[in-house]
Amino acid sequence: MTRPARRLSIFPLGGAILFPRMHLPLHIFESRYRALVSDAMARDQRIGMIQPRSAGEPPSLFAVGCIGRISDIEALEDGRFNIVLEGEARFRLLRELDVTTAFRQVEATVMSDEDDDPGILSSPERAALESESRKFAEKLGYGVDWDAVGRLDDETFVNAIAQVAPFDIASKQALLEAGKLGDRSEMLIQLMQFHRRGDSPGTGFSSVQ
Numbered sequence: 746m747t748r749p750a751r752r753l754s755i756f757p758l759g760g761a762i763l764f765p766r767m768h769l770p771l772h773i774f775e776s777r778y779r780a781l782v783s784d785a786m787a788r789d790q791r792i793g794m795i796q797p798r799s800a801g802e803p804p805s806l807f808a809v810g811c812i813g814r815i816s817d818i819e820a821l822e823d824g825r826f827n828i829v830l831e832g833e834a835r836f837r838l839l840r841e842l843d844v845t846t847a848f849r850q851v852e853a854t855v856m857s858d859e860d861d862d863p864g865i866l867s868s869p870e871r872a873a874l875e876s877e878s879r880k881f882a883e884k885l886g887y888g889v890d891w892d893a894v895g896r897l898d899d900e901t902f903v904n905a906i907a908q909v910a911p912f913d914i915a916s917k918q919a920l921l922e923a924g925k926l927g928d929r930s931e932m933l934i935q936l937m938q939f940h941r942r943g944d945s946p947g948t949g950f951s952s953v954q
Contacts, residue, residue: 748855750839753793753812754781755849757804759914762921763794763811763832764904766863773826777847782815782826784846790815793836793853796918803849809922811835812855835921863900864926871899874930878906881937885911903930912936 756771756778763769773782785792795810813830820826836853844850866874875894882889894902907920907929916936923929 748857750852750854752842753791753836753851753853754784754846755793755795755806755810755851756781757795757797757806757849759797760917761794762796762908762917763813763830764908764921765811765832765834766900767832767904767908768816769794769813769830769832769908771828771830773828776824779824779826780846781848782818782828784848785815786818791833792830793851794830795838796914796921806838806841806851807918808838809835809918810838810853811921863898866899866903866927866930870927870930871902874903874906874934877934877937881910881941884941899930900926903933906933906937910937910940912940 758771761769761771773779781792792813792815793810794813796807797804798807799805812833812835814833815828816831817829818826819828835856837856839852839854842850842852875891878894879889879891897905903926907917910933912920920929920932920936923932
């Protein structure tokens, strides 16, 4: 089930994904995206985060992104912004609109609450993810408060790794598009194992259109 189509102003940014109920801090310095933030603040405070598929100008876009509400903003003296986006719902791009604004706008359908159900992991799934996360963090030299991690709910734990881990754009997109939390967790474990071994994940993690 989907909701009616809506118009979204978008911020295409490779390697940056946002999930519902998660937060994403951004430093906005490019003029067209300063205009985007100013426009969003004058309207409904919403921005569509989406990854570019290509390196062209303008780059083509992946089909799925996430709507973020600007929950915190710091306007700097030189016109730049520091903002925090709070994820609300994933969206599926329908078409790009012909606009005169410096930033791009699209028509998209917002995924339903059922599509963004946080879900829970089984005890073995959670244990496997925590075990692989420890190995992954040790490999990268990350300092992690594992006691705090243990108190995170399953959705926050899974999506936080997906957002911050240094995976490639296609892998990040596959994680965003995974419909079930268990599937995303399993994909994360495989990606972390690939990364630890220095392997490429290959085509198994390409984006679904």
